[in-house]
Amino acid sequence: MIPRYSTPEMTRLWSEAHRARLWLDVEIACVAAWEKRGVIPAGTADTLTARAATVDLEALCRRALEIEAVTQHDVIAFLSACEELLGAEARYLHYGMTSSDVVDSAFALQLVAAGRLLDEALVGLREALAKRAVELKRVPCLGRTHGQAAEPTTFGLKLLGFVAELDRGRQRLRLAIDEVNSGKLAGAVGNYGNIPPGVEADTLGALGLRVEPVATQVVPRDRHAMFFATLAVIGGAIERLAVEVRHLQRHEVKEAFEPFGRGQRGSSAMPHKKNPILSENLTGLMRLLRSYALAAMENQALWHERDISHSSAERVLAPDATTALHFALRRATRVVDGLVVDEAAMKKHLDSAGDTVFSGGVLLALVEKGASRHQAYEWVQRAALGGAGVRERLKADEDVTKLLSPAAIDGLFSLDHQLQHVDVIFARVL
Numbered sequence: 094m095i096p097r098y099s100t101p102e103m104t105r106l107w108s109e110a111h112r113a114r115l116w117l118d119v120e121i122a123c124v125a126a127w128e129k130r131g132v133i134p135a136g137t138a139d140t141l142t143a144r145a146a147t148v149d150l151e152a153l154c155r156r157a158l159e160i161e162a163v164t165q166h167d168v169i170a171f172l173s174a175c176e177e178l179l180g181a182e183a184r185y186l187h188y189g190m191t192s193s194d195v196v197d198s199a200f201a202l203q204l205v206a207a208g209r210l211l212d213e214a215l216v217g218l219r220e221a222l223a224k225r226a227v228e229l230k231r232v233p234c235l236g237r238t239h240g241q242a243a244e245p246t247t248f249g250l251k252l253l254g255f256v257a258e259l260d261r262g263r264q265r266l267r268l269a270i271d272e273v274n275s276g277k278l279a280g281a282v283g284n285y286g287n288i289p290p291g292v293e294a295d296t297l298g299a300l301g302l303r304v305e306p307v308a309t310q311v312v313p314r315d316r317h318a319m320f321f322a323t324l325a326v327i328g329g330a331i332e333r334l335a336v337e338v339r340h341l342q343r344h345e346v347k348e349a350f351e352p353f354g355r356g357q358r359g360s361s362a363m364p365h366k367k368n369p370i371l372s373e374n375l376t377g378l379m380r381l382l383r384s385y386a387l388a389a390m391e392n393q394a395l396w397h398e399r400d401i402s403h404s405s406a407e408r409v410l411a412p413d414a415t416t417a418l419h420f421a422l423r424r425a426t427r428v429v430d431g432l433v434v435d436e437a438a439m440k441k442h443l444d445s446a447g448d449t450v451f452s453g454g455v456l457l458a459l460v461e462k463g464a465s466r467h468q469a470y471e472w473v474q475r476a477a478l479g480g481a482g483v484r485e486r487l488k489a490d491e492d493v494t495k496l497l498s499p500a501a502i503d504g505l506f507s508l509d510h511q512l513q514h515v516d517v518i519f520a521r522v523l
Contacts, residue, residue, distance in 0.1 A: 094416035107412035110150040115199035126295035168192040189288030198276030207415040208270035214422035226252035234439040242446040262327040269323035277308035310399035325386035332379040335372035352431025385414035447481025462496035
């Protein structure tokens with residue numbers, strides 16, 4: 094991911110040096126498992142662990158790249174660099190393993206760690222939204238469907254919907270993390286030709302990974318497809334929030350605004366502009382996130398026991414997708430924390446819709462009093478399509494007043510009536 098949209102934690106996680114560290118962890122854990130079986134001399138794993146703790150990982154990566162220029166194989170180059178820098182005991186690294194044993198197991202560790210960082214950031218956004226939802230719980234605003242005035246709601250209830258969506262996203266993320274928490278040390282085609290299942294179990298257990306029950310040369314990519322698809326769904330929640338803010342900040346609406354800092358500029362040509370750039374940025378990044386999910390799905394169909402077509406895609410999509418979402422979660426949190434809400438504008442737009450927004454309650458009241466739904470709809474519609482003044486037109490309508498008294502009609506044109514169950518909805522989520 095380009096620095097503009099990166100976070101320090103994800104940058105470190107996907108760095109070459111950290112990947113080398115994880116490859117060493119997998120390799121040395123396997124050495125320890127062989128030691129238990131007397132195949133590799135006792136103390137070898139401890140020696141390698143001590144040397145690995147002091148090795149300059151950046152230097153190791155640089156040397157591996159020099160060797161890879163000749164070998165054209167990154168794992169062979171890594172192992173050759175390890176032999177140069179870690180001493181004679183490094184010859185026991187990779188014993189019985191194939192390249193994907195170390196690569197896929199280390200990749201699982203990276204994805205699990207990335208998932209936990211994302212979960213932490215997701216909680217931060219969720220809590221920011223919950224705080225603002227409670228703060229604005231009773232602020233009435235115009236609900237809109239198809240971009241048109243619908244019925245009254247509250248701005249807090251709008252925000253609460255995003256809280257609930259992120260709660261679902263967090264549940265899915267936990268499942269997705271669990272889905273990719275599998276490694277393999279099953280050899281070249283997954284049948285343990287040169288390494289016993291017990292060595293795999295001990296190695297992966299020491300790393301906190303589960304054993305892939307049926308591997309090929311790689312961990313099956315349906316696991317990764319599920320992980321990145323989940324990130325894209327969470328990204329959809331962020332984009333929905335971003336689109337809502339963008340609409341509310343439009344000149345014709347002006348009900349809510351992104352934070353706009355001292356010294357910030359909105360346009361190079363028009364000094365009056367305050368553009369919703371944070372939310373627009375989020376929308377664009379989430380488009381990328383969906384494309385990464387698609388690439389991960391296309392990685393499922395590999396040739397036979399494995400080809401390498403998934404590798405190049407994953408080198409890009411894994412760091413970019415996790416980093417983009419991590420960045421987006423933090424940026425969305427900033428938007429929510431600093432969101433400026435214009436309650437007066439919300440009231441103005443609610444008032445501008447007049448009393449037409451209460452038509453649904455009148456329809457139901459007429460049905461309850463014995464009118465057919467078709468009849469009731471016609472009566473209310475002919476009053477409502479005339480714009481404001483619906484209540485008085487209904488009171489003057491003989492068909493309506495046969496069933497509803499003026500007092501009953503008045504009671505239906507009430508925000509209290511429309512919003513009477515807001516507390517119930519909040520209780521479900523918070």
